[in-house]
Amino acid sequence: MTRSMLVMLALAAGMFAVAPWMIDAAPYEATMGLVYKIYFFHMPSAWMFLTAAIVAGVASFRLLFLKRPRADHWVTAAAELAVLFGAFTLVSGPLWARKAWGVWWVWDARLTSSLMLFMIFVAYTLLKKYGGPGSDKLGAGLALFGMANVPFIYVSVNYWRTFHPPTSVVPTLPVEMGIPLWYCVTAFTLLFIILLRMRARLEYQRERVEALYLAEDEA
Amino acid sequence: MRCRMLLLMSLLIGSASAVRADQPQPPADFVPVENAPPGEQIPAMPLLGAAYGFIWVGVFGYVWSLSKRLQKVEAEIAELESRKR
Numbered sequence: 001m002t003r004s005m006l007v008m009l010a011l012a013a014g015m016f017a018v019a020p021w022m023i024d025a026a027p028y029e030a031t032m033g034l035v036y037k038i039y040f041f042h043m044p045s046a047w048m049f050l051t052a053a054i055v056a057g058v059a060s061f062r063l064l065f066l067k068r069p070r071a072d073h074w075v076t077a078a079a080e081l082a083v084l085f086g087a088f089t090l091v092s093g094p095l096w097a098r099k100a101w102g103v104w105w106v107w108d109a110r111l112t113s114s115l116m117l118f119m120i121f122v123a124y125t126l127l128k129k130y131g132g133p134g135s136d137k138l139g140a141g142l143a144l145f146g147m148a149n150v151p152f153i154y155v156s157v158n159y160w161r162t163f164h165p166p167t168s169v170v171p172t173l174p175v176e177m178g179i180p181l182w183y184c185v186t187a188f189t190l191l192f193i194i195l196l197r198m199r200a201r202l203e204y205q206r207e208r209v210e211a212l213y214l215a216e217d218e219a
Numbered sequence: 220m221r222c223r224m225l226l227l228m229s230l231l232i233g234s235a236s237a238v239r240a241d242q243p244q245p246p247a248d249f250v251p252v253e254n255a256p257p258g259e260q261i262p263a264m265p266l267l268g269a270a271y272g273f274i275w276v277g278v279f280g281y282v283w284s285l286s287k288r289l290q291k292v293e294a295e296i297a298e299l300e301s302r303k304r
Binding site: 038041087208215 | 261263
């Protein structure tokens with residue numbers, strides 16, 4: 001791990017350590033009460049889930065159409081993060097819904113399309129692990145399809161009937177709820193950047209190991 | 220024989236109506252209340268704890284696994300480079 005990665009990781013850890021106090025200081029919500037506080041980790045997780053899908057899609061475009069083979073490292077890194085943050089979103093959401101809606105899950109457009117996106121990136125990671133030669137390009141196609149899902153997921157709450165809060169909730173939040181939310185968004189963004197860099201570095205180092213073994217065999 | 224049969228039938232019918240009388244009767248109508256009874260309310264704290272706990276464990280687990288994988292690969296590179304020299 002590089003020095004800058006360690007500094008960023010320490011900063012993210014510090015922000016996450018302070019987050020419970022920030023969230024505790026936020027007021028209760030009138031209809032949902034205490035359980036709405038899941039929102040402070042659920043929403044940043046969901047944003048990082050969608051960001052990871054966009055990063056994977058852009059890197060896939062570079063790999064497939066601009067012929068940049070090293071872009072595959074970024075697709076792999078972003079896809080793994082999409083699975084991680086997708087799991088956070090899809091677990092914390094139903095825990096919130098159980099109290100707020102009275103059910104764990106509803107098959108509305110937002111929840112169903114989010115589950116689909118998660119499954120696309122689970123499929124990508126399985127394909128990269130067990131797919132063998134050529135799986136990088138096939139996986140990149142899958143990741144592009146995943147990225148195409150992102151705008152649909154984002155606007156789905158505004159166009160289809162759902163229990164899920166619409167996108168207009170974030171800009172209209174009162175200051176005392178907005179401060180802990182944006183603090184958590186910053187902490188999650190920092191965590192996302194450092195994890196993306198670390199995971200991409202792992203792929204670069206694996207490539208170096210392969211090159212060193214090849215050079216050893218040739219010598 | 221016929222008397223016995225009649226007696227048996229009357230006993231069966233009598234016991235069936237006794238069982239029916241013991242069963243709780245379904246409510247004739249639904250009664251609205253302002254708040255759910257305390258036993259029916261879903262507590263928020265375990266749900267909140269589970270959500271935050273899952274994310275914290277997930278983040279720690281992933282950072283730990285990633286740093287282990289990186290350390291392993293970097294140790295392999297160091298060994299291969301020292302063999303090369």
